[in-house]
Amino acid sequence: MQKNLEDQIVKLAKQARAAGRAMALVSTAEKNQALKKMAAALKSRAGYLIAENQKDIRVGQARGLSSAMLDRLLLNEKRIEGMACSLREAAGLPDPVGEIMRQWKRPNGIEIKKVRVPIGVIGIIYEARPNVTSDCAALCLKSGNAVILKGGKEAFNSNRAIDAVLRQALKGTKIPANAIQLVQSTDREAVKILLQQNASIDLIVPRGGEGLIRFVAENSLIPVVKHYKGVCHTFVSATADLKMAEEICYNAKVQRPGVCNAMETLLVQEKIAARFLPVMAQRYWAAGVELRGCAKTRAILGKQVKSAAEDDWYAEYLDLILAVRVVKDVGVAIEHINKYGSNHSDAIVTRDKKEADRFLREVDSATVYINASTRFTDGYEFGFGAEIGISTDKIHARGPMALEELTTYKYQIYGKGQIRS
Amino acid sequence: MQKNLEDQIVKLAKQARAAGRAMALVSTAEKNQALKKMAAALKSRAGYLIAENQKDIRVGQARGLSSAMLDRLLLNEKRIEGMACSLREAAGLPDPVGEIMRQWKRPNGIEIKKVRVPIGVIGIIYEARPNVTSDCAALCLKSGNAVILKGGKEAFNSNRAIDAVLRQALKGTKIPANAIQLVQSTDREAVKILLQQNASIDLIVPRGGEGLIRFVAENSLIPVVKHYKGVCHTFVSATADLKMAEEICYNAKVQRPGVCNAMETLLVQEKIAARFLPVMAQRYWAAGVELRGCAKTRAILGKQVKSAAEDDWYAEYLDLILAVRVVKDVGVAIEHINKYGSNHSDAIVTRDKKEADRFLREVDSATVYINASTRFTDGYEFGFGAEIGISTDKIHARGPMALEELTTYKYQIYGKGQIRS
Numbered sequence: 013m014q015k016n017l018e019d020q021i022v023k024l025a026k027q028a029r030a031a032g033r034a035m036a037l038v039s040t041a042e043k044n045q046a047l048k049k050m051a052a053a054l055k056s057r058a059g060y061l062i063a064e065n066q067k068d069i070r071v072g073q074a075r076g077l078s079s080a081m082l083d084r085l086l087l088n089e090k091r092i093e094g095m096a097c098s099l100r101e102a103a104g105l106p107d108p109v110g111e112i113m114r115q116w117k118r119p120n121g122i123e124i125k126k127v128r129v130p131i132g133v134i135g136i137i138y139e140a141r142p143n144v145t146s147d148c149a150a151l152c153l154k155s156g157n158a159v160i161l162k163g164g165k166e167a168f169n170s171n172r173a174i175d176a177v178l179r180q181a182l183k184g185t186k187i188p189a190n191a192i193q194l195v196q197s198t199d200r201e202a203v204k205i206l207l208q209q210n211a212s213i214d215l216i217v218p219r220g221g222e223g224l225i226r227f228v229a230e231n232s233l234i235p236v237v238k239h240y241k242g243v244c245h246t247f248v249s250a251t252a253d254l255k256m257a258e259e260i261c262y263n264a265k266v267q268r269p270g271v272c273n274a275m276e277t278l279l280v281q282e283k284i285a286a287r288f289l290p291v292m293a294q295r296y297w298a299a300g301v302e303l304r305g306c307a308k309t310r311a312i313l314g315k316q317v318k319s320a321a322e323d324d325w326y327a328e329y330l331d332l333i334l335a336v337r338v339v340k341d342v343g344v345a346i347e348h349i350n351k352y353g354s355n356h357s358d359a360i361v362t363r364d365k366k367e368a369d370r371f372l373r374e375v376d377s378a379t380v381y382i383n384a385s386t387r388f389t390d391g392y393e394f395g396f397g398a399e400i401g402i403s404t405d406k407i408h409a410r411g412p413m414a415l416e417e418l419t420t421y422k423y424q425i426y427g428k429g430q431i432r433s
Numbered sequence: 434m435q436k437n438l439e440d441q442i443v444k445l446a447k448q449a450r451a452a453g454r455a456m457a458l459v460s461t462a463e464k465n466q467a468l469k470k471m472a473a474a475l476k477s478r479a480g481y482l483i484a485e486n487q488k489d490i491r492v493g494q495a496r497g498l499s500s501a502m503l504d505r506l507l508l509n510e511k512r513i514e515g516m517a518c519s520l521r522e523a524a525g526l527p528d529p530v531g532e533i534m535r536q537w538k539r540p541n542g543i544e545i546k547k548v549r550v551p552i553g554v555i556g557i558i559y560e561a562r563p564n565v566t567s568d569c570a571a572l573c574l575k576s577g578n579a580v581i582l583k584g585g586k587e588a589f590n591s592n593r594a595i596d597a598v599l600r601q602a603l604k605g606t607k608i609p610a611n612a613i614q615l616v617q618s619t620d621r622e623a624v625k626i627l628l629q630q631n632a633s634i635d636l637i638v639p640r641g642g643e644g645l646i647r648f649v650a651e652n653s654l655i656p657v658v659k660h661y662k663g664v665c666h667t668f669v670s671a672t673a674d675l676k677m678a679e680e681i682c683y684n685a686k687v688q689r690p691g692v693c694n695a696m697e698t699l700l701v702q703e704k705i706a707a708r709f710l711p712v713m714a715q716r717y718w719a720a721g722v723e724l725r726g727c728a729k730t731r732a733i734l735g736k737q738v739k740s741a742a743e744d745d746w747y748a749e750y751l752d753l754i755l756a757v758r759v760v761k762d763v764g765v766a767i768e769h770i771n772k773y774g775s776n777h778s779d780a781i782v783t784r785d786k787k788e789a790d791r792f793l794r795e796v797d798s799a800t801v802y803i804n805a806s807t808r809f810t811d812g813y814e815f816g817f818g819a820e821i822g823i824s825t826d827k828i829h830a831r832g833p834m835a836l837e838e839l840t841t842y843k844y845q846i847y848g849k850g851q852i853r854s
Contacts, residue, residue: 033771033797068445118816122805131827132797166695210650214827229631235656235828256850350454372845376454376553384543384848393853394844395539404637406841407656408829420827423815424793427805429677432685432814 021205021370022246024138025212032132032158040107046185051099053181059090064173102150102177105397109156117335130156137162139220142170157224158191165198207232235298239404241328242356244377244386247345252393257361263385268300273389277335279345285338301332308338325352346374357406378411442626446633450591452611461528467606472520474602479513485594492547516567518570523571526818530577544847551577553635558583560641563591576839579612586619593617660825662749662792663693663777665807668766670783671704678782684806686721694810699755699768708758729759746773767795776825778807799832
């Protein structure tokens, strides 16, 4: 069984490598045509997809999945239209492949071009939402890569159906069917084996909870670009426009608390804490936000605010809970963020340009903001037209990742017989 | 002992993280001043360095190191001047940190800047040459990073002396001494422990033989950018200027056979093989090059050419040995290179533009050449002014790596109170 599984995954990976080589040579028009065919196929096979999805839903109900989980798992006409829409959008995005990133000539006459090319084979390891299957396939294909998808067991039947429909749609296009492959196993061992295929897979992008991502990072021989969590901060400086601060802090926490770019800790400069916190707390309480504060916060807001423990400063609540700390100045705020944060997205609200510049420079995070909500850390909000993930790593890609981040480059050198002396 | 070693390395890594944070804020002028002080210190402490190096030489002699190895290990006035020169050169190079790589405005008015920043902490794991210690320290510091160095046991005393002199030179500069740290252990276990410090080290660059690099890649939780070996090819097309081909093929093999960008396999198109190979072979034989050929090569050159085995196509000889294969056309040449090559540097000699373009596009290597010697794959030859390594990976950096490749970026976002709706 284990041996069979290994054979199966090694075969998959080798097929992906071959498909990736072919993919790199497919023209933009051919890729776009294939993406549109894939979109049409999802829509025309909606009945089949929904029937397969219902199998997962029934298993999920029997297993006692929460209603939130079941909702994430569900496919219906509207969601299938959403998936098709993502495929058509990918077709409409500019193709990053072939861009000449830089070009120069050396004194000996050789010309060097740094040209953007696909990475090759991308592995996506993800959890319940079945739309990830088609969304990720779309972006990998558009950027000229082959993709290996490994979804969660909850969506097993749904993912298998989506994969089958997409592969079927590739027939008659210039894209080999093996450019999209799904690992047809619910065994976690399959993930481990996949992560050893560094000869055939170039990059792993895990998407899901911190547990899954740590498992992937710790077991991979293949480079992984990832974020574990988003412990995002907003620091309200004494010089801030407090009305602006209020709107930003409210939005960053409340607008969609379950996502990685939502604020988890509010830092307030001591000088204005007694003025700002009571107003802010009223708005949070009205929205049902639980506050967990440092001693100074509690001195201002009262004992109904729970005392924040050390763990709260590290916490990604993904919920209507907020840690609040009163800090002396921007220096302490930066220290706090670099110590407890997750290098994801952090904001300062200030009217002091020098203070703002210091914050931007010294906070060691992928995305740093002056006077805006951290909720903008997102491929679409950045104008990339897509998002395959967000990286808090520093190697290869940082921040929101889209098509460009699924490419690498090669140097093409044009000589006239030059040799080295 | 093991526990002590672990404590020591964890401490080193944490100190490096703190030093890296400080390094990122040091100005270009301050970095350059420190680099010049380091250069001067090496020269003024040359006697001490040579005395410490002699300890290594004596141990090496007693251990029976080859004379080539002992030569690589040796420090003398001239080589110390070379190290000092590299430090001064690093001071003279443009600082990549702070470059605005891209800048744009979104419809909602937020401005996004993609700004080049240091990576943080770089680990360099390398073998015998002690000059690597100062060369790598120079490039890491210039690019705003802290560095942890782990050299080979053969150069233990030399590396310790260089490290001490460089750290001493940092006193009175804006660079914290812990921006340069050497792992003071000859235990391979130390490397393993170092490779687990992913909380404090951001990137590992291994330099040395394939064995060391595989050990690093297989044991690292930290991203590694590397090349295992350089199995470089030159394909001589039937349309080539054969005189040009001869010079390029001679240079790529003979000029310096012991380096990763030297040619290891010559591919010749069948149509001109009987014309080209005898001339080429004469030149190779005159230079003492051993040829190992396919059946067709031997049919042309005679049985004095050894028969190439399957292993020869994968071999990085690093010596005056060359595998030779006659191939039908550019398609077979590309297939051969993508199958047996190491994705390092591969060249075509041709006068056919279409064939050249196909080769550049389809050969999946970091650096691909038309009508030039593969020996140009090098940070200095590319005009980067330095080289910290060469990558055949596709993640983060590909090809010659210098200062830019030791940086990442962050997104700095300028708002006026924008919130997400």
